[in-house]
Amino acid sequence: xxxxxETFFNWAIMxxxxxxxxxxxxxxxxxxxxxxxxxxxAGLALALVRAFRLALLNFAIVxxxxxxxxxxxxxxxxxLYFALPTVGIRLSGFVATWLALSMVLAAFAEEIFxxxxxxxxxxxxxxARSTGLSFAQALGHVVLPQALRxxxxxxxxxxxxxxxxxxxGAVVAVGEILYQAQSAYSFSYNPSPLTLGAAxxxxxxxxxxxxxxxxxxRFAWKR
Amino acid sequence: xxxxxxxxxxxxxxxxxAPILWAGLKMTLVLSLVVVPLGAAGGLxxxxxxxxxxxxxxxxYVDFFRAFPPLVLLMFVAFGLPFVGLxxxxxxxxxxxxxxxxxxxxxxxxRAGIESxxxxxxxxARSTGLTALQSMAYVVVPQAVRNVLPDLLSNTxxxxxxxxxxxxxxxxELLHAARQAQASTYNATPVIAAGIIYLLLLWPLVRLLSRxxxxxxxxx
Numbered sequence: 001x002x003x004x005x006e007t008f009f010n011w012a013i014m015x016x017x018x019x020x021x022x023x024x025x026x027x028x029x030x031x032x033x034x035x036x037x038x039x040x041x042a043g044l045a046l047a048l049v050r051a052f053r054l055a056l057l058n059f060a061i062v063x064x065x066x067x068x069x070x071x072x073x074x075x076x077x078x079x080l081y082f083a084l085p086t087v088g089i090r091l092s093g094f095v096a097t098w099l100a101l102s103m104v105l106a107a108f109a110e111e112i113f114x115x116x117x118x119x120x121x122x123x124x125x126x127x128a129r130s131t132g133l134s135f136a137q138a139l140g141h142v143v144l145p146q147a148l149r150x151x152x153x154x155x156x157x158x159x160x161x162x163x164x165x166x167x168x169g170a171v172v173a174v175g176e177i178l179y180q181a182q183s184a185y186s187f188s189y190n191p192s193p194l195t196l197g198a199a200x201x202x203x204x205x206x207x208x209x210x211x212x213x214x215x216x217x218r219f220a221w222k223r
Numbered sequence: 224x225x226x227x228x229x230x231x232x233x234x235x236x237x238x239x240x241a242p243i244l245w246a247g248l249k250m251t252l253v254l255s256l257v258v259v260p261l262g263a264a265g266g267l268x269x270x271x272x273x274x275x276x277x278x279x280x281x282x283x284y285v286d287f288f289r290a291f292p293p294l295v296l297l298m299f300v301a302f303g304l305p306f307v308g309l310x311x312x313x314x315x316x317x318x319x320x321x322x323x324x325x326x327x328x329x330x331x332x333x334r335a336g337i338e339s340x341x342x343x344x345x346x347x348a349r350s351t352g353l354t355a356l357q358s359m360a361y362v363v364v365p366q367a368v369r370n371v372l373p374d375l376l377s378n379t380x381x382x383x384x385x386x387x388x389x390x391x392x393x394x395x396e397l398l399h400a401a402r403q404a405q406a407s408t409y410n411a412t413p414v415i416a417a418g419i420i421y422l423l424l425l426w427p428l429v430r431l432l433s434r435x436x437x438x439x440x441x442x443x
Contacts (some may be wrong), residue, residue, distance in 0.1 A: 007306045086411045167293075
């Protein structure tokens with residue numbers, strides 16, 4: 001146990017690199033929040049556009065969603081970061097990771113929002129329109145509020161899963177938790193910084209996982 | 224336009240890197256064929272233990288491993304465990320990290336499935352003389368699996384996509400092969416090609432899932 005403790009819980013090394021990991025934690029939070037905001041907003045926008053049922057636009061949306069659901073996020077990040085510069089587009093690691101995670105979240109969110117909109121009975125549309133609301137008003141004031149409620153549990157889970165993708169930024173040198181822990185590990189040749197990084201993820205994500213559980217029971221389908 | 228084709232869709236480069244991409248694709252398939260059944264079996268075990276007195280430990284296990292980004296878990300297993308004399312090699316490290324991560328996700332799906340089977344099913348099965356284990360295996364689990372089939376498939380899609388992170392610990396799967404080819408040819412075509420291969424491989428599953436989801440909603 002002594003050796004194990006010294007290897008994985010070397011307090012001196014942990015204390016030395018704790019400020020770095022703390023820096024990484026802050027960046028992880030920023031990156032996650034940025035991706036959540038843009039991803040969800042873009043996903044909702046796409047679902048609303050889809051509700052207008054314009055054939056060509058809808059086809060484009062379905063292609064976008066399918067491609068981003070099939071591609072591994074890491075592949076997307078690598079393409080944005082390593083392939084785009086060869087045609088003169090240079091993105092920082094942060095921007096590449098943010099963009100990739102936002103696009104993936106937008107694709108999944110669009111599917112969920114769209115499923116929610118479709119789940120609202122047709123009679124709701126008809127009743128809303130018959131009171132004189134325009135199509136956009138019926139969508140915004142009647143259909144969407146009902147649709148959003150049932151989208152909350154799947155949306156929460158998907159958002160949490162994609163938020164954990166911020167760790168992929170380590171591959172393109174974004175100084176988030178994993179990157180900081182990993183470089184500290186290479187400097188010190190001791191895995192204690194990795195333990196510290198793992199602990200940082202636990203502190204950050206255990207409450208998030210529990211929040212997801214709570215949302216799931218709170219907004220469960222009434223059958 | 225020509226510059227774009229030269230940079231991303233360069234047939235000459237593609238020809239040169241085809242053998243390494245093919246080897247990478249085979250490794251991705253082998254890896255998926257190992258980690259998906261392993262994760263699913265682990266998840267089923269977690270869900271079954273969740274029904275016993277081990278409910279709390281299992282919940283802890285699931286929440287603990289769901290809190291880690293998979294890449295963090297992989298790094299820890301690949302770089303940390305050798306320090307205590309447990310060097311599993313790249314493939315072994317990936318398999319162990321994936322087992323820990325995906326079994327907790329599969330575990331949640333199976334648990335939801337098992338809990339969706341009405342209590343009366345177990346009572347009826349037990350009253351016909353089946354043991355607890357038999358009624359679980361022959362009555363509850365088959366119905367549970369059917370009830371959560373879309374979620375199982377969706378999770379499997381995510382696991383296959385996730386195998387791409389094995390490139391970070393230098394396991395020569397598709398993404399790793401593509402990046403090696405990119406580095407040696409100074410051209411992004413192999414990485415674009417890898418993306419297209421993932422698309423071709425997984426697009427049918429994405430379509431199937433999309434149809435499942437719409438049917439699920441239509442039935443509500």
